[in-house]
Amino acid sequence: MKRVFLLASAIMMLSFLVVDPISKKERNYAAKFLKETEKGVKDQIRGLSEAQLKFKPAPDSWSIEECVKHIAASEEMFWQMMEGTVKSPANPEKRGEIGMTDDQLIQAIGDRSTKVKTNEKLMPENLKYKDTDEAFESFKKDRDKLMEYVKGTKDELRNHVATTPVGMLDSYQLILFTAAHTNRHTQQIMEVKADPNFPK
Template sequence: MKKVFLMASAVLMLSFLAVDPISKKERSYAAKLLKETEKGVKDQVKGLTEAQLKFKPAPDRWSIEECVKHIAKSEEALWQMTESAIKATANPDKRSEIKVTDEQLVQKVEDRSMKIKTMEKLMPENIPFKDTDEALESFKKNRDKLIDYVKSTEADLRNHVTALPFGMVDSYQMILFIAAHSNRHTQQIIEVKADPNFPK
C-alpha cells in the first residue's frame, strides 16, 4: 500500500512539473487571430456577384477571386512549411537569431505598404481551384484544422525555429504568420472593392 501511495505521489509531482509547451495566453491569442482573420475573408467575399469576384482594377492587379485562391493555396503551403519545421529536430540554439516579437511579426506581415512578390506556385494563374467557392471551402477546412491544432498541440513550437526571407521565426510565430497573411490579402480585397470601377 505504501508503494502505491509513493508511486501516486511521484506521478502527481511530475504532473505539476510538466510545462505546457505554449502558454494558455499564447494558445488563446493564436486561436483568436486565426478565427478573426478567417471571418475577415468570408465577410468580405459574402454576397458578391460573379462580376464583382472577377473584376480586376488593372491588368497587373488581382481580382477578389484571385486573392481568395491565393489565400487558400498559401494556407496549405505555409502549414506544410510549418509542419516540416515542427517535425524536424528542435533547435532552441537558434532562438537567439529571432529578431521579431509575435506582435511585430503580425504587423509586418499585415503591412500592405511593403510589397512582396509571391512565389510562382502561389500565383493565382497557377492555382487549380476552379472558382471562389472551391477556394473558400479549402481555406475553411484547413483553417478549422489549424485552430483545432493550436488548441490541443503538445508540440514544443517555440523551440522549432525556421528561416523566412526577413529572418528567423519559431513555429508558433509561423502559425501567427498564416493568420496575418490571410488578413494581408483581406485588405487587398477591400482595396479592390474600393476601386471606382468596381461593379455595383
C-alpha cells in the same frame, strides 16, 4: 512512511514541471486570430457577383477571386511548412536568431504599404482552383485543421525554429504568420472593393 511521503512529494514536484508547450494565453490568442481572419475573408466575399469577384482595378492587379485563390494555396503551403518544422528535431539553440517578436511579425505581415512579390507557385494563374467557392472551401478546410491543431497540440512550438522568407521564426510564429497573411490579403480585397470602378 517517511519514504512514501518523500516519494509522493517528488511526484508532486515533477507534475509542476510538466508545462504546456505554449501558454494558455498564446493558445487562445492564436485560435482567436485564426478564427477572426477566416471570418474576415468570408465576410468580404459574401454576396459578391461574378463580375465583382473578377473585377481588376488595373491590368496588373489581382481580382478578389485571385486573392482568395492565393489565400487558399498559401494556407496549404504554410500548414505543410509548420508541420514539417515541428516534425523535425527541436532546435531551441536557434531561438537567438529570431529577429521579431510576435507583435512585430503580425504588424510587418499586415503592412500593405510594403509590397512583396509572391512566390511564382502562389501566383493566381498557377493555382488549381476553378473559382472563388472552391478556393474558399479549400482555405476553410485547412484553416479548420490548423485551428484544431492549435487547440490541442502538445508540440513544443517555441523550440522548433525554421528559416522563412522573413527570417527565422518559431513554429508558433508560423501559425501567427498564417493568420496575418490572410489579413494582409483581406485588406487587398477591401482595396479592390473600394475602387471607384468596382461593379455595383
